[in-house]
Amino acid sequence: xxxxxxxVLKIMLTKKEKDELMKKVRLxxxxxxxxxxxxxxxxxxxxxxxxxxxxxxAYQLEKIGININQIAKVAxxxxxxxxxxxxxxxxxxxxxxxxxxxxxxxxENVKGRDV
Numbered sequence: 308x309x310x311x312x313x314x315v316l317k318i319m320l321t322k323k324e325k326d327e328l329m330k331k332v333r334l335x336x337x338x339x340x341x342x343x344x345x346x347x348x349x350x351x352x353x354x355x356x357x358x359x360x361x362x363x364x365a366y367q368l369e370k371i372g373i374n375i376n377q378i379a380k381v382a383x384x385x386x387x388x389x390x391x392x393x394x395x396x397x398x399x400x401x402x403x404x405x406x407x408x409x410x411x412x413x414x415e416n417v418k419g420r421d422v
Contacts, residue, residue, distance in 0.1 A: 316344075364406050371399045 320328065332343045374396055382388045 360406070360410075364403070367399060367403060367406075371396060371403070374399070 328340065332338075332340055335343055335346075337343045337346060374392065378388060378392050378396070381392075
C-alpha cells in the first residue's frame with residue numbers, strides 16, 4: 308500500500324457534530340483528524356448488532372411485571388397466592404434468563420470475531 312495520500316475527503320458537519328468529532332480526536336491523543344479517521348478505518352471494526360429481539364424481551368418483561376402486580380393485588384385482598392400463577396411467572400423468568408444467555412453468547416461471538 309502506498310504511503311502517498313493524494314485523495315481529499317470533505318464532509319459537512321453541524322457545529323455540534325464538529326465539536327463531538329474534535330472532542331473524540333483530542334481524547335484519542337492522535338493529534339489530527341486525518342490520523343483519527345485513518346485509524347478508525349483501518350483498526351476499529353464496524354459491527355452492526357441486530358437489536359430487534361430486544362423488543363420482544365421488553366414486552367415479556369412488561370407482561371411479567373403485570374402478572375406480579377396482579378398476584379400482589381390478589382394476595383393483598385385475599386391473603387392467598389395461587390401456585391399456578393407463581394409457576395407461570397417462574398417459566399417467564401426462565402425464558403428471560405434464556406434470552407439473556409443468548410444475548411451474551413452473541414456478544415461473545417462478535418467480540419471473538421476479527422471483523
